Amino acid sequence: MRREIPLLITGVVGVIFVLQYFIPHAPFNQFNNWFSDWFSIIGACAIWLGALNLIKISADKIYRRRADWGYSVIIILSFLLIVIIGSSSWTHFRDAGTGFDWLYTYVYSPLSATMFALLAFFVASASYRAFRARNLEATLLLLAAFFVMIGRVPVGDAIGGALGIPESFMPSKITIWIMSFINSAGQRAIMIGIALGIVSTSLRIILGIERSYLGGD
């Protein structure tokens, strides 16, 4: 029964969500409201699960004195710091001037932003080392990237103007054309393909054919 009940739940909930799209009246609208609320609560608990799991793994690492266990202490202390400070202001935890707001502005935001900012360096380095026009397809990719990169910044038109390129063939105009037509076509083909894949996978999940999400016994 450990697998049958979840499969039944998946099937019933899936069918109800499909039906409520076409029948937005009772009882399906009521089911929709209930299920949406439950989804929100489960989603919150799932993220709590992740946070608690992180604490569990860090605590285990400290207990067993694994390599770099000191950093696990930092993880737990940081977690407790923001939870205690955030809870101290209760529902006004996000108000300007609170400790939580300070941590968000001066700790969380800079760390989060800088982590992603590092990617700029690696994109440039990877482009230098690996981006080669080995064949026609790679050349097309390279040319499109070139026009989009040069056309999306003002310096592209400045260079175009200096070279005497006609207005209709300015880098920005070429970029707009590539994005509006060729890019739209390619993205649309990919979008339709992915959507058909999602539809078939969703159907398989609802019908109980696809069971990998349940994991092993």
Next chain:
Amino acid sequence: MQLFGIWVAAFFTLGIISFLYRDNPWYKLCESIFVGISAGYWFVTLFFDNILGLFWAGLSRENPNYMLLVGGVLGIMMILRLAPKIGWISRWPLAFVVGATAGFYLINYFSSNVMLQVSSTLMPLFSTRFSQPVFSASAYDTIGNIVIAAGTFTGLVYFFFSREHKGVFGGVAKVGIWTIMITFGASFGYTVMSRMSLLIGRMEFIFKDWLGLIR
């Protein structure tokens, strides 16, 4: 506190950037703090916005919504995944989430990403521009509409792997891969722009907010 906060932010920013030289204790410290603070941030936010704001508010109002208790029970089942012996019970809320998502996506993706996209691909040659209902015909738009229709069709042909890409079919698939390669090139260009923007934002903080060197 603001000046102290700016110095703290600068310390963390430079710590993460130090990774460019090589992995070092400063970077590892900043990374650990980031992991702990992120987990705590989500923990606090979800407690107040969801558990208190939705669950408790729904139960404690004048006409309590007792169906929320079912959601609460499912949520607790999810958290029980941490206990090895009864962790299997988390399959129930997981099944609920998977079923809800599957049912939701089945229709919405088909409607928005297949039907509406296919219908808008079949365009007249006398085109309208974006969302403005102006009847107009121009060589620019006519050629563009042909490119969109042909590009979408050939791109879909390329993804059809049930038939070998030979002959006419192979030729059409080749045009499709060219369209897709140009699309990927455009995506790469935008990705470079996006990543550089993030770096510019951090550098502005360092040189303007912290060091005060920029006006």
Next chain:
Amino acid sequence: MNRDFIIYSVTLAIILILYFLVPKPINFSPTVSSLIIALIGLALLYILFRTIMRQYVGRRVVFLFVGIAVVLPFFMNVKQPIRVSPEVQTVYDWVAQLERGSKILVSFDYDPASAPELQPMAESFFRLCLERDLKIIIMGLWPQGPQQAELALQIALQDPSVVAKNLRRHVDYVNLGFQTGNEFVIQRMGTSFKSMFTRDVSGIPYDSIPLLKDVSNFSNIDYSFNLSAGYPGTVEWVQVAVDRYGLKMGTGNTGVQATGMYPYLRSGQLKGLLGGLSGAAEFEKATNKVGTATFYMLPQSFSHVIVIAFIFIGNVAYFLGEKRKKGKE
């Protein structure tokens, strides 16, 4: 250990010199700017020469060039013409044609990591709406979103064109905060906003907020603007709010996500698109305000040229290498 100590010490010394000794602010003259550009060009030529001789430069040199390309333009004073693309103009036109008092729903679906691209869009959009006496309803599907919204709101409220209006929270704008549930939140909002947002961020009940008196669901919203960096975001809003409930929506996306939105734009599901930092700068141009995005465009230009240069150098070396190989054969 010694080497690391030296590097940390040098870094600290540079920081202290920059903080305490260098006169502020720094502003390069046109001559100095031209000289710097020429030096960077010469350095790139040198790297091209070395790469042709099969002496590839290390990744740290590439990092250094990217750093220089991003930092030095901050001190230059070079004006660049910005052209407004049709998809950006569409967003502006939609807002411009709304009557005073129209309700705008703005959803903040991003975190601080994407703020350099999306925050300028948010500030410009708020400024435009508040100048035109449009009522703003803010919410978010990402927990950090409403906080980013407050930061953008504070900037917009301080603009000279808006300050004199003495706008009030709950009357002219309101922040409903964040709710988990991703696309299911949007679906519930289709029937009732109140079912998902019982209170605003300051704890005021939904029914007590004057701005929301006549707002029950999407049918009461005149235009919506979504700022998105991933999931949940624009795709979910289009699938549910636009396609099912007929919401008129424009979007501001990060560069990574923007390319995938063009099919929605072409099909009319989206009413306008601001793509990445360039989209933000173009929107500032459309609203006739010079903001953060415009200021960022010079470093953006430099960094793009550097990346293109390195790709070009790598390919020149590749083709010459292939030629040598064929010559040997």
